[in-house]
Amino acid sequence: MIETELRRCVAAFHPGATGVTGAAKLSGGASQETWTFDIVHPDGNVGAILRRAPPGYGAAPGRAAGLDAEATLMQLAHDAGLPSPKVMHVLRPEDGLGRGFIMARVEGETIARKILRDEEYATARPMLARQLGRVIAGIHGLPQAKLPKLRSLTATKEIEDLSREYHSFNWPRPVFELALRWLRDHDPGPSSEVTLVHGDFRHGNLIIGPDGVRAVLDWELAHTGDPMEDLGWICVNSWRFGEIDKPVGGFGSREDLFAGYEEAGRKADPDRVMFWEVMGTLRWGVMCCGMMQRFRLGPDHSMERAMIGRRASETEIDLLRLLAPRGK
Amino acid sequence: MQDEPTPTELIKAVADFLRNEIAPAIKGHNSFKLRVGINALDLVTRQLALAEAGDATEAARLKALLDTDGTLMELNRALSEKIASGEVDLKTPGLSEHLWQTTMDKLAVDQPNYVSYKRELGK
Numbered sequence: 001m002i003e004t005e006l007r008r009c010v011a012a013f014h015p016g017a018t019g020v021t022g023a024a025k026l027s028g029g030a031s032q033e034t035w036t037f038d039i040v041h042p043d044g045n046v047g048a049i050l051r052r053a054p055p056g057y058g059a060a061p062g063r064a065a066g067l068d069a070e071a072t073l074m075q076l077a078h079d080a081g082l083p084s085p086k087v088m089h090v091l092r093p094e095d096g097l098g099r100g101f102i103m104a105r106v107e108g109e110t111i112a113r114k115i116l117r118d119e120e121y122a123t124a125r126p127m128l129a130r131q132l133g134r135v136i137a138g139i140h141g142l143p144q145a146k147l148p149k150l151r152s153l154t155a156t157k158e159i160e161d162l163s164r165e166y167h168s169f170n171w172p173r174p175v176f177e178l179a180l181r182w183l184r185d186h187d188p189g190p191s192s193e194v195t196l197v198h199g200d201f202r203h204g205n206l207i208i209g210p211d212g213v214r215a216v217l218d219w220e221l222a223h224t225g226d227p228m229e230d231l232g233w234i235c236v237n238s239w240r241f242g243e244i245d246k247p248v249g250g251f252g253s254r255e256d257l258f259a260g261y262e263e264a265g266r267k268a269d270p271d272r273v274m275f276w277e278v279m280g281t282l283r284w285g286v287m288c289c290g291m292m293q294r295f296r297l298g299p300d301h302s303m304e305r306a307m308i309g310r311r312a313s314e315t316e317i318d319l320l321r322l323l324a325p326r327g328k
Numbered sequence: 329m330q331d332e333p334t335p336t337e338l339i340k341a342v343a344d345f346l347r348n349e350i351a352p353a354i355k356g357h358n359s360f361k362l363r364v365g366i367n368a369l370d371l372v373t374r375q376l377a378l379a380e381a382g383d384a385t386e387a388a389r390l391k392a393l394l395d396t397d398g399t400l401m402e403l404n405r406a407l408s409e410k411i412a413s414g415e416v417d418l419k420t421p422g423l424s425e426h427l428w429q430t431t432m433d434k435l436a437v438d439q440p441n442y443v444s445y446k447r448e449l450g451k
Contacts, residue, residue: 172401172404174427174430175431178427181411244447303364304361307371311439313431317432321444324428
């Protein structure tokens with residue numbers, strides 16, 4: 001069992017630890033495994049999370065930052081005072097646990113429907129957009145010199161990547177073509193400022209408590225590029241979970257998000273953010289189609305994958321609402 | 329000619345059984361998976377009920393828009409190419425209405441509870 005390896009590993013980096021308990025695999029990302037467990041210590045147990053590449057599962061090639069880079073970024077964010085779990089240990093070959101790292105477990109909620117509906121988060125909701133604006137600004141301001149090696153992305157490159165992936169499915173979607181054409185016609189060109197971009201800043205990757213945001217997770221898609229990409233991605237309708245009139249994650253306004261961003265000394269560019277929102281909507285649509293492809297071709301013949309393929313049409317209606325809005 | 333009950337009646341009976349008798353007894357991750365499965369069966373019954381009429385009107389719109397004939401797949405490919413090349417755009421009479429109607433017909437099958445769809449239905 002994994003607890004045997006964890007026990008040996010924990011003893012090496014956590015002085016006084018006498019063992020581990022309660023190891024359980026959490027559902028989560030497809031290309032990476034996440035485990036929760038407690039480090040047993042005479043002074044009290046410590047909650048921990050193991051994030052590792054499961055045996056035989058390559059990360060998404062080209063896109064993934066890699067687990068070592070993720071660990072570095074989380075630690076940088078933690079050191080900068082951003083809500084980010086402390087990295088306790090980066091796995092070594094002799095740990096026998098594969099590649100990855102162990103971090104402190106942050107208690108809270110990641111499930112959007114609970115964050116948006118439960119009474120427990122009622123006071124947090126109205127302040128989240130502004131708070132997240134400040135957090136994204138902090139991420140964009142992390143020192144460039146300390147960043148690990150990351151892929152760089154521009155709007156032009158992302159449009160071509162999405163176009164290539166969509167066309168590889170060989171299934172015509174006039175609305176996606178309309179979006180691609182719009183993106184090409186409205187490509188704002190390279191950003192005047194290139195920063196670290198989290199790349200997947202949205203519900204599911206944010207731990208929220210009654211007091212607000214507690215941790216930013218999942219740096220798998222981190223890269224360098226246009227900082228407005230993160231602001232656009234969190235506004236994509238797919239992350240509003242039905243609260244469609246609150247563009248930021250279904251809990252807040254763009255104005256609050258931008259205000260928080262600017263409080264932290266950075267400048268938001270609403271036009272670029274809107275461009276990236278369109279891009280993000282198309283990106284999620286293409287990802288839904290990709291799930292369907294993997295369902296059909298791959299070993300993971302799951303209903304969930306198949307049904308996500310039928311959510312691509314959600315992004316089509318959202319793209320039409322953005323690009324060809326109808327009157328009342 | 330195949331006999332009764334129809335595919336729709338059979339699938340609906342299975343979905344109702346899973347929903348009413350099995351789902352309350354299942355816990356944990358399997359309960360989530362069962363719900364996805366029931367949603368899939370419900371989607372299939374909606375498609376069986378709606379797709380034929382939707383496809384026919386979509387094909388008629390595409391033929392008028394493109395002034396050509398072909399299968400639904402061929403017509404959608406042709407429209408996609410014309411949008412990509414810029415030959416057809418949102419200023420082209422009928423394009424916006426066509427894309428909206430086609431998308432609304434897809435959502436009626438795929439996700440009739442999607443809030444964007446419900447909002448647009450009221451327009």
